[in-house]
Amino acid sequence: MSQDNNKISRVVIAGGGTAGWIAAAALSKKLGELLDITLVESEQIGTVGVGEATIPPLRTFHKLLGIDEKQFMRATQATAKLGIAFENWGKKGDRYIHAFGKMGATAWMCDFHHFWLHGREMGFDSDIGDFCLELQAAKAGKFATSPKSPVNFAYHLDAGKYAKFLRTFSERYGVTRVEGKISEVEQNQETGNIESLVLEGGRRINGDLFIDCTGFRALLMQKTLGVGFEDWSHWLPCNSAVPLQTEATGPAMPYTRSIAHEAGWQWRIPLQNRVGNGLVYSSHFMSDDEAIEKLLLNIEGEMITEPRVIRYQTGRRHQAWSRNCVALGLASGFVEPLESTSIHLIVTGITRLMQLFPFDGVSPSLVDEYNQQTREELEKVRDFIVLHYHVTEREDSDFWRHCKNMQVPETLARRVALFEERAHAYQDGGELFRVDSWVQVMLGQGLKPKGYHPLPRLMSEAEMQKFQEGLKSSIRSVVSELPAHQDFIDQYCRSA
Numbered sequence: 001m002s003q004d005n006n007k008i009s010r011v012v013i014a015g016g017g018t019a020g021w022i023a024a025a026a027l028s029k030k031l032g033e034l035l036d037i038t039l040v041e042s043e044q045i046g047t048v049g050v051g052e053a054t055i056p057p058l059r060t061f062h063k064l065l066g067i068d069e070k071q072f073m074r075a076t077q078a079t080a081k082l083g084i085a086f087e088n089w090g091k092k093g094d095r096y097i098h099a100f101g102k103m104g105a106t107a108w109m110c111d112f113h114h115f116w117l118h119g120r121e122m123g124f125d126s127d128i129g130d131f132c133l134e135l136q137a138a139k140a141g142k143f144a145t146s147p148k149s150p151v152n153f154a155y156h157l158d159a160g161k162y163a164k165f166l167r168t169f170s171e172r173y174g175v176t177r178v179e180g181k182i183s184e185v186e187q188n189q190e191t192g193n194i195e196s197l198v199l200e201g202g203r204r205i206n207g208d209l210f211i212d213c214t215g216f217r218a219l220l221m222q223k224t225l226g227v228g229f230e231d232w233s234h235w236l237p238c239n240s241a242v243p244l245q246t247e248a249t250g251p252a253m254p255y256t257r258s259i260a261h262e263a264g265w266q267w268r269i270p271l272q273n274r275v276g277n278g279l280v281y282s283s284h285f286m287s288d289d290e291a292i293e294k295l296l297l298n299i300e301g302e303m304i305t306e307p308r309v310i311r312y313q314t315g316r317r318h319q320a321w322s323r324n325c326v327a328l329g330l331a332s333g334f335v336e337p338l339e340s341t342s343i344h345l346i347v348t349g350i351t352r353l354m355q356l357f358p359f360d361g362v363s364p365s366l367v368d369e370y371n372q373q374t375r376e377e378l379e380k381v382r383d384f385i386v387l388h389y390h391v392t393e394r395e396d397s398d399f400w401r402h403c404k405n406m407q408v409p410e411t412l413a414r415r416v417a418l419f420e421e422r423a424h425a426y427q428d429g430g431e432l433f434r435v436d437s438w439v440q441v442m443l444g445q446g447l448k449p450k451g452y453h454p455l456p457r458l459m460s461e462a463e464m465q466k467f468q469e470g471l472k473s474s475i476r477s478v479v480s481e482l483p484a485h486q487d488f489i490d491q492y493c494r495s496a
C-alpha cells in the first residue's frame, strides 16, 4: 500500500475496453485529485469490439462527467435510440416495441395498463403502445432532443470510437495510459492482495486498488484470485454471437431491432456511418456455420467486416469485489445484450465503487455491501432477460421448446404469476427496469392477464373514450412536430 499502510491512492485499471475507459473517465473526473490512476491495455490483444446499444441512464452519466453531447455523438457516430423492436419473439410474425417512455397517465393506486385493459374490455381497440410518446416517435422514425423535449432516449454508438473518446477525456483528467501485455499478476505473500501487474518486457505497475477490466479473460479476478463463476446458462442458453458490420442502406431508425430466429436472435444497430449486425445463438441448438450462413442471408448493405464467432458464458462472478480487486464489464460476468444492459452495469459498478471507495483501506463491510448491491442488481436484469425467452408461444424448434418449458428463477415466476392473475407489475427498489418496461414486454410476449385492478371500472365509456383520446392526441401532436431522426442527426452533429 502507499505511504500510510492502508490508505488507497494508487488505482490500476487492467484493460482498456469500454469498461476500462468508463472506469478511468469516472474516477479521473470525479476523484482525480485524490487518486493516481494508471490504465494498462494491449493493442495487440484488442477489445471485444461489440457493445453498441445503450439505455437512457448513460445520458445521466455523461452529464455527471460534463461530456458535451454533440462532441460525443460526432466522435462515436452515435444515433438516438428510443427503444428496441422485438420481432418474432412472442410468436413468428409478431412485432412489439419496448420503448423507453412512460405509458399513459398514472393513478397512485394502479398503473395505466389497468385502464387500458378495462378499455379493451369495453371494446376500445387501441394498442398499449399508442399511449407512449417514445414508441410512437420510434415507429414514425422521428426524433429530436432539446432541454424542453420530453423524449427519453439513449444512443447507438461505435464501441471502438467510444473507448477512444473516453481515453482522450480520461488522459485530460490525468490518467496515465500504459501500452503493454500483462504477463503476470503479483500478489502479497501474506495477505494475498494484488501488488502489481508485470508487463511483457518486465515493467512493473504497482497499485493499491486494482480494477479488472480485462474482459472475458478476467486476468485478475479469475486467473489470479480464483474467484469462481456462477453459471446461468440453464436460464439463458445462448452462448455464442457472430458480429458483423455493414454499410447503411437507408436512413437510420431511432431503435434497435432484435429479430428472434429458431435458436436465438439477431440484432441490427444503426449508426451514422454503418450498421452493426450480429447473430446470438446457442451452440447446443445451432452450429457456427449455420449461424454465419443465417446472418449473411439476413443483412442489408455491403459487409465492412468479416463474421467472427465470440463464445461466452452467461452468469456472474461469485464476488465482483475480492480482496483489493473489483471486476467491471465482461470480467465481472455477462448477461446477453438483449436489453443493452452491460454498458449500464459498468456505469453503475464504477458509480457504486466511487460511493463506497475504500480511501482508508479495504474493509469487509464495504466489500460485502458492494457485492450485495451488485448481486441484486444483476439478478433483476437477468430475470427481465429470461422473461423474453420464457413467455412465448413459440414451440417451433428444440430451442424454443426448451425455453418455454424451462424452470425460471423463483423471483421471475412470481412476477409472471402476479401479472397473469391481476396484471400487477412492480419495480423493486433500485431496480433498473420500470413498471412500463415489464408491462410492455409481458404484453408484447403474449402474456394475457386474467384480471386487473377494479379502479378503472369507475369510469364510464364516455369518460374512457375522452381519457384515451386525450392521451393519444397529445402524443400525435408532439410526434407530428418532430423531425425525421436522420435529418435531426445530420443537422445536430453538423452544428457547433
Ligand code: FAD
Pocket (backbone or CB within 6 Å): 014, 015, 016, 017, 018, 019, 020, 040, 041, 042, 043, 045, 046, 047, 048, 049, 050, 051, 052, 053, 054, 159, 180, 181, 182, 183, 213, 214, 215, 216, 217, 219, 241, 242, 243, 278, 310, 312, 328, 329, 330, 331, 337, 340, 341, 342, 343, 344
Ligand atoms: P473488452 O472490450 O474485451 O476489453 C478488455 C481489455 O482488456 C482490452 O483493452 C484488452 O486489450 C485488455 N486486456 C486483456 N488481457 C490483457 C493483458 N494480458 N494485458 C493487457 N491488456 C489486456 N453491451 C451493451 O451495453 N450493449 C450492447 O449492445 C452489447 N452488445 C454485446 C454483444 C456481444 C456479442 C457481446 C459479447 C457483448 C455485448 N455487450 C453489449 C457487452 C459489451 O460489449 C461489454 O460490456 C463492453 O464492451 C465492455 O467490455 P470490456 O471492456 O469488459 O472487455
